Amino acid sequence: MSTSLKTPLLFAVVAAMIVATGQLQSWNTALQILNFGLISAIMALGVNLQWGFAGLFNVGIMGFVALGGLATVIVSMPPTTDAWAAGGGRILLGLAMGAATIVAGILLWARLPRGRMRGLVVAAVLVLGFALFRTVFDGGVSAVEAVNPASTGYLGGLGLPILLAWPLGGVLAAGAAWIIGKTALGLRSDYLAIATLGIAEIIIAVMKNEDWLARGVKNVIGLPRPLPYEVDLQQDPGFAATASSLGLDPVTASTLYVKLGYSALFTVVLVILLILAQRALHSPWGRMMRAIRDNEVAAEAMGKDVTRRHLQIFILGSAVCGIAGAMMTTLDSQLTPGAYQPLRFTFLIWVMVIVGGSGNNLGSVLGGFLIWFLWVQVEPVGLWALELLTSGMAEDNALRMHLIDSAAHMRLLTMGIVLLLVLRFSPKGLLPEK
């Protein structure tokens, strides 16, 4: 079958699956799957930039997604004025001093002549800077965290509309990607994988432990929403009238209305990014990227700066993941650092890209929807399969009880098997690059 026919057909199949969920289960579930599918598709698009275009292996997607989530808190929550008064300035000063120390260290290393003196001077500057940073910073942190710890105990945000967090999430993720890319790109390809794995764990550790920043594991709940609340809609007489004219009760109608609103917002972002990615893929820049991916030595001989181009696309792809992360936290309207699991936020996205077809933007989008659908539906299906399998056993049989309790872990197994099967038998994915 030609690709031009296959693409719309496969998308129609996924759409039919979501519609079937709406008909058989509930439209709320279907819209939830659609919304997370849209976000997953954007993440997959970002990873496809890195892997499909340039062959860069990023296993720290979780970290970039979490930075996007952090951006929503920074942008949208109201500032905690007491906390700012207590130690906000001190924290900022401490952070600035920490950054200045690192910059001074790097500059000294670059400027001073080689030799033992250089190492000693740089080490002395770093140690002294660290001591200063800790004295200034720690006092600020304990002052901020003491301010009403049960409900705030953090600096709060800027109190701006939450939609502004989406681009900021991209910027934060891009910053982290720059640091990683500067060190690990240009070395062996596996090193980038290990470095990204590490930065993701560290970003999550920072978000869990720095209470002054976003309350750590105490979570920030009740983020402002870009859309009206269901309760307000239900009390709006005009809305209730429209709902009843459509044959819906106001409660269901309001939840559907909000979910559809998110779907529309997410679709706009996805379409913009998809158009940009498609334009990039078919531009001279995209061809150069693929040339680098397929033969680095040849591309370098043609005068292309491979490391710089890699850095560029690594940052772009990570920024897209950051945007998606901010969108997801907006949808959840809470930031829970404990919920970031590498399995769900890194490896699942990888399965999406590989299954969809790496190097093909539409393929990644398709993979995003399809794998998210499976991820949601595998658990009930697995539970049902295990119940069927063990139906011959007694109700209190130890093995049966163990198997049914463990049904939740079926997901890991299924995703691993899907990844390996696709990688082995259909490495180009459902929608191949060409």
Next chain:
Amino acid sequence: MDFLNAFVALSNFVLIPAIAYGSQLALGALGVTLIYGILRFSNFAHGDTMAFGTMATVLITWWFQSMGISFGPLPTALLALPFGIAVCAALVLLTDRGIYRFYRRVKAKPIILVMASLGVMFIMNGLVRFIIGPDDQRFADGARFIVTAGEFKKMTGLSEGLALKSTQAITLVTAIVVVAALFWFLNKTRTGKSMRAYSDNEDLALLSGINPERVVMVTWLIVAGLATIAGVLYGLDKSFKPFTYFQLLLPIFASAIVGGLGNPLGAIAGGFVIAFSEVMVTYAWKKVAGYILPEAWAPDGLVQLMSTDYKFAVSFAILLIVLLFKPTGLFKGKSV
């Protein structure tokens, strides 16, 4: 100033834990580095291989305990260890047959093998959670301490206690025995030499009649053994939790890279470098400083450079520094 007490406190809280942890990391990093040297890819499933081998050992240990078999003052897990290794080796050989061999045949890029190892990681992780569950499991038995802090104080009359857990001593002794056996095997036996030859120059090794499939098989067997031993020692010392083993991947890779990927000696050195930095950076130095410094200078705070929650950041920072300044590692590794 009281150097004796300071030294005892330092040994109790820094040296002994770091040596035990370093031995565990070194055994893990040896597995990673061997796979890298022979099969030429970074095996992301290594942490979960450790978890799987440990899980098999834990289950057999429980079975032994239920039958009343014990190992005197030593943990029963040591008796179960050979069986755990056998189970782990069987699974690892199966994954090689079913997954990696194909990519070797088609001479796939190393990054594809890394990806396949990611899939294997998923499956192993799923299996472990499916069989034993995601929770903490304790399986250590036998004597808890060789010397307790109280006994030490009574013996020496010092105000600081020095506790030596039996698991720490077992870790060190086992690690020394295993490493000695491994180096003897690599340097003295025919198979070990053929492995080194294959790692140094694949084409030349093939030319001199070395059977690559046999080399790969022996490598996987050794790696299964190393991973299970490292995992069981870590589990005895702390506790067994599948997610912790996945997280160990980062310090283990850091150790292997710091030492120089593909270099077994480097893996051991790297393991201790990472372990000592992790423990020293996250240790609160107040006590030791209080003994060494004159009273007027005694610190008020904990003198802790970083909270223990950031121990992964330490291995990561060292990894970045090594990548920036010496990408081939402290000992000469293969990769650039």
